[in-house]
Amino acid sequence: MRDQEPQKLLGDAPAFQAVLEHVSSVAPLNKPVLIIGERGTGKELIASRVHYLSQRWEETLLKINCAALPESLLESELFGYEAGSFTGAGKRHQGRFERADGGTLFLDEISSMSMRVQEKLLRVIEYGEFERVGGTETLTVNIRIIGAANADLPEMARNGKFREDLLDRLSFDVITLPPLRARIEDIELLATHFATGMVKELKRELFQGFSQAAMKKLEDYAWPGNIRELKNVVERAVYRNDGKKLISEIEFDPFNSPYRPGKNTASSNQTESKEILTVVPTNEISDFRQHIRDYEISCLQNALETNRHHQQNTAKALGLTYNQLRSYLRKYNDELVDDEAQATK
């Protein structure tokens, strides 16, 4: 599978322009690169750009999502297998390393790679050598690795969840993508780009533009899903609009409905906040400190959800300063469920 021409990367914000410069300077080097960023920040697009700006641009660029496959399947997809090496292995299978020889292999969500696969990867990076699953012949390849992750890899390495020696080799240079909320200047440009694309898709003649209030809403939102989320929100707003007037309605959450099970009804909100404030009988608290932690976490989670992860508004709702909120979010980074954790990074 050969990748198509790279998609255009839009953005004038200094934080994004600095990334593009970083990419241009590291791309020609024949070294591994790591791309770190929250979901939807453009890691895959940046990986393509690294490849197309490298000397390997005419060679193959292959991608594999390490989180999408269980360990043994990932191993055989990466390194291939010999006929008969496991049930169902009818013919010899070439892995991505063989197929991308001479080119670039993009390992997406590298943080979910198991220790066994990490060990094999380490050897390919170090010596360019590996064996197919169930094979004894040592194959040699010339591959440039680009890894992507939405995780704190050094922290994972400290906790024994990622090999330090592999991280050392992969992180010759690390490109960290700014979340959309750190490049608010680009929201109008990106939103207009996605809206125009949707107008074309709907075969409408003209994009009428956003109302000022709608644009302010877009710029004030914290975008935990980043550019992908912006694209969805804008495309939804365009198609829900009749195409004859400015876009004024922005719906961030397509699940939003007064009838949403268990959520968003006035009575259930009241119940939720009551639940939080209930004083638990002392004999039910076996660990006071843990109880207080749980209490703080549930308050934070509630406030983040109510305020759509907008940190300034969440801080205000809790009567905290922005910095006080940030320090709570750091403290409970691991406990706050997915979306909240994303929004704190």
Ligand SMILES: Nc1ncnc2c1ncn2[C@@H]1O[C@H](COP(=O)(O)OP(=O)(O)OP(=O)(O)O)[C@@H](O)[C@H]1O
């Ligand atoms: N700078 C940009 N200009 C235009 N579109 C962009 C830009 N960055 C990202 N996108 C678009 O945003 C979406 C998400 O990008 P991409 O898939 O590269 O992100 P990701 O970081 O790999 O996300 P995930 O972590 O969820 O895999 C895609 O539709 C992509 O085309």
Ligand SMILES: [Mg+2]
């Ligand atoms: Mg991706």
